[in-house]
Amino acid sequence: MKDKKYFIAVKILFYGILIINLLLIFISVNRSSMAVLISSQFTFIVFICIAWVLIKRVFSVFFTNLFVMMDKMMNREGVPNFDHIDGTYMSQIYHQLNRLYDVLQMQQSSIEQEKSKVQSFVSDISHQLKTPLTNLHLLQEALKQSGISPEEYQDCLEKQGKQLDKIDFLIRALLKTSQLENGLIQIQPREASISQTILSALEGILVPAEKKEIEVYYDNSTDYTVLHDPKWTSEALFNVMENAIKYTPQNGKLNILLSRTEKYVKISIKDTGIGIPPADLSNIFIRFWRGNTNILEGNGIGLYLCKQIITLQHGYILVNSIVNTGSEFEIYIPL
Incomplete structure (x- = not known):
């Protein structure tokens, strides 16, 4: 003093x-x-x-x-700690500097945590890439062998297709991470058909849905012209639909319903999957969060990216879920 x-x-x-x-x-x-x-x-x-x-x-x-x-x-x-909390200007400067230091420390800690998560994610993806690549080499060697039966040949081709699907999934995960890290999500809204945007997202999940014999229903007779970015909105919807297919058992159902309220267009994506525990509902949009499931294909990016895209368009998402019954994602986009 x-x-x-x-x-x-x-x-x-x-x-x-x-x-x-x-x-x-x-x-x-x-x-x-x-x-x-x-x-x-x-x-x-x-x-x-x-x-x-x-x-x-x-x-x-x-x-x-x-x-x-x-x-x-x-x-x-x-x-x-200079303990200069009194009426002088210099004491106030000391106090403000201490506060600034605390804020900078918190920001630095948050940045380091995010950096650690990204590094861990990239390391995890790199490790996961090794398995399908190794399997592809083994299948390639098996196909080169003479005397292989047509059935064995067809089986090797199917296994190769599955390994390529895994590689494609992992590469897309890396691309999404890169887009987020480099701030490449640039929303460019325009007046466009929301039904066409939904159909564009559906195209990406029809094949995996067919493989699991999941019934996909969407009535495209209803349509609205909405100010939105069709490309990024389609990506957001695809991420939700992809999760629905991933966490829905064989012979399940996926229903997409389009409706409107006074100020918003509402896209409901409802599945008959394993559901989300109530304790996890507040975490599903957190970056890199994967939950406690036995499904290993998740990367914790899809729903985070989905929320970012919808929020940037001044929309919001509501989630209702019952364990072992299914989940419903309601996506609202301003009219």
């Missing part, structure tokens, strides 16, 4: 000498005494000198502490 003590000393000295100086001037005027006037001016000069020394000392202490704090902030060290 040295700076506060110096300021108090300067104030007391200032007001004391100011009063004395005024009295001396008053006396010198009334008595026409040059000696008293000279004494008053001398006293004022002494005051200026003393005040200069004290103020210089205060600013010296202030800037020394300020530079110490800045050095520690730049070196990511703990900032010393």
Whole structure:
């Protein structure tokens, strides 16, 4: 608290000498005494000198502490607690610097956590790529063997197709991550058919749905012209539909319903899958969150990307889910 003590000393000295100086001037005027006037001016000069020394000392202490704090902030060290929470401007600056340091530390911690998640994700994807690539090499060698039966040949081709699907899935996951990391989601809304956007998303999930014999229903007789980005909205819808197919057992159902409210167009995507536990509903849109399931194809990006796309278009998403019954995603886009 040295700076506060110096300021108090300067104030007391200032007001004391100011009063004395005024009295001396008053006396010198009334008595026409040059000696008293000279004494008053001398006293004022002494005051200026003393005040200069004290103020210089205060600013010296202030800037020394300020530079110490800045050095520690730049070196990511703990900032010393100067306990300068009083009425002086310098104390307020100390306090604000401490707050700034805390905010920067929190941001740095958040960035490091995100960086760690990205590195872990990329490492995980790279590791997962090794398995299908190895299997493809083995299947390729098997196909080269002479005397292989037509049935075995066809079986090898089907297995190769499955491995290629895995590689395609992993590469698309990496591409989505790259888009998010580099801020490549640029929404360019235009007036377009929302039904065509839904159909575009459906094209990407029909083959995997057919493989699992999942019945997909969508009535495209209803349509609305909506201001949206067809490309990115289709990507968002595809991510939800892909999850629905992924987490729906064999012979399940997927229903897509298009309707409207007073201010929004509503796209309902309802499945008969494994459902989402109530405790996990608040986490499903968190980046890289995958939940506690036995399904390994997830990467924790799809729903996060979906929410980002819809939010950037001033829409929102509601989720209703019952474990072992199914989930319904309601996507709202402004009209």
